[in-house]
Amino acid sequence: MSSITWHPKATASPRRHGFGFWAIAFAYLAVMALGTVPSPLYPIYQQRDGFSTFTITIVFGAYAAGVVVSLFLAGHVSDWHGRRRILAPALLLSLAGATVFLLWPELPGLLVARVLNGLSVGVVTATATAWLVELHAAHRPHAGPRRAQTVAVAVNLGGLGSGTLLAGLLAEWAPAPLRLPYVVILVALALALVGVLLAPDLRALPEPRPRYRPQRVAVPAAARPRYYAAAFSAFLGFGGLGLFTGLTSTFLAVIMHHPSRALAGASLFLICAAGVLVQITTPGWPLRRSLAVGTVLLVAGIGLAVVAAWLGTPSLTLFVIGAVLSGAGAGAMFRGVLGTTAAISTPEGRAEALAGIFLAGYLGMSVPVIGVGIALRHVSPRVALLGFAVFVTLGVIGAARWLLADPARSPSAAPVAAVRR
Incomplete structure (x- = not known):
């Protein structure tokens, strides 16, 4: 059997490493922002073309399907090709x-x-996250990976929030609401492409190149229980984000009787901003605490949103608070997920392992939301929201022992603990 040799790239200057780190972070943010620009605009499309809410979930599902396909087919190939x-x-x-x-x-x-x-996002999430870790290690060789992990989560969620805020504000107060937001994003993406082309690529390339194969989990066998726990956590966290990202505009207009596009965009921004804030304010939390607190916040937030919808007079304030708590919970869970994955994956398989995590996450973002869309054809939005809350709550309770098992009893405890130092 032939052996594989890894050929490192030429080392760039520390200044280029720092520039490259923020250039890749901006590119990541811009791609994620495009993914949520349509969310506050869906009511305009509905009014103009007579879309049903189910049609909106299909459009949202097309995005998630693109993400899942690209993660499965290409999310890991940057490990081999740079x-x-x-x-x-x-x-x-x-x-x-x-x-x-x-x-x-x-x-x-x-x-x-x-x-x-969606095809773009599936590739960018895993590739950009791995690239950020490598650039940070080169720029600050004596620092741990925590800053890179925090920035990766922040630009992921921050991009999602920025896209909704941009589109909501422009749709409410600027001309051409179905065109101007995309013009702004096009400019941002063009600038991001320039930054990517200038950023140093530090990935060591294998010779000969491995034969192509679709995505698989690339973690040591002993660490797979922790990896699967992280993947399920991502599924639940992204499921909560997916519900609010895909259907907040509909819930605000139909249940809360607030059709403002700026309000929808701002609400979605607050959800994602809460997730980012968690990354900034809890850098020293152990992974288990991030997962535990994130789970509690996610369930509590979705529960508050249900209560707000079922009150005799629906409460916009309570709904937004619940949504923000859900965003904070998803952010905490996602931080724990990335930390666990970084700890148990090998350098040559990091992008592949991350791709598997994002694959689970985007399945969580798409499948439950499409289920809610199907339910909306037969029941009211209140009942559909209640059904989703029950699904998430039962899923979390049923998997609590698996997700929050004492890592000291796990074979993968040592590498996970090492990354926390």
């Missing part, structure tokens, strides 16, 4: 998706644009 060679084409896919949104704003165009954006 980060820039994979990330730059992914940005071109997002540029193409934004262009389709701009020039073809009918239902078929929305579906095509969402798939293109």
Whole structure:
């Protein structure tokens, strides 16, 4: 059997490492922002073309399907071919998706644009996260990976929030609400592409190149229980984000009787901002605490949103508080997920392991939301929201012992503990 040799790239200057770190972070943020720009605009599409809420969930599902497909087929290939060679084409896919949104704003165009954006996101999430870890290690060789992990989660959730806020504000107070947000995102993506092309790629390339195969879990066998716990945590956390990202505009308009596009965008921004705030304020938390607190906040937040919807007079304030708590919970859970994955994956398989985590997360973002969309064809939004809350709560309770098992009893405890130091 032939052996594989890893050939490192030439070392760039520390200043270029620092520039590259923030350039990749901006590219990550811009791609994620495009994914949520349509969310506050869905009521406009509905009013103009007569879309049903179920149609909106299908459009949202097209995005998630693109993410899942690209994660499965290409989320890990930057381990073999280098980060820039994979990330730059992914940005071109997002540029193409934004262009389709701009020039073809009918239902078929929305579906095509969402798939293109999803295909891009699936590649970017794993590749950019791995690249950030490598650039941070080169820029600050004596620091641990915590800062890179925090920035990766912050730009992921911050991008999701920025896209909704941008679109909501422009749709409410600027002309051409179905065009101007995409023009702004196109400019941001073009700048991001320039940054990616200039950032140093530090990935050591294997010779000979491994034969292509679809995504698989690339973690040591002894660490897989912790990896699967992290993946299920991502499924639940992204499921909560997916519900609010996909259907907040509908819930606000139908249940709360607040059709403001700016309000919808601001609410979604607050959800994601809460997730980012968790990353900034809890840098020293152990992984188990992040997972435990995140689980409690997620369930409590969704529960508050249900209570707000079922009151005799629905409470907008309580609904937003519940949504924000859910965002904070998802952020805490996601931080624990990335920390666990970074600890138990090998350098040559890091992007592949991360791709598996994001695959689980985006399955969580799509499957429950599509289920809610199907339910809305037969029941009221209140009942659909209640059903989703029951699903998440039972899922968390049923898996609590698995997710929060004492890592000291796990074979993977040592590497997980090592990354916390």
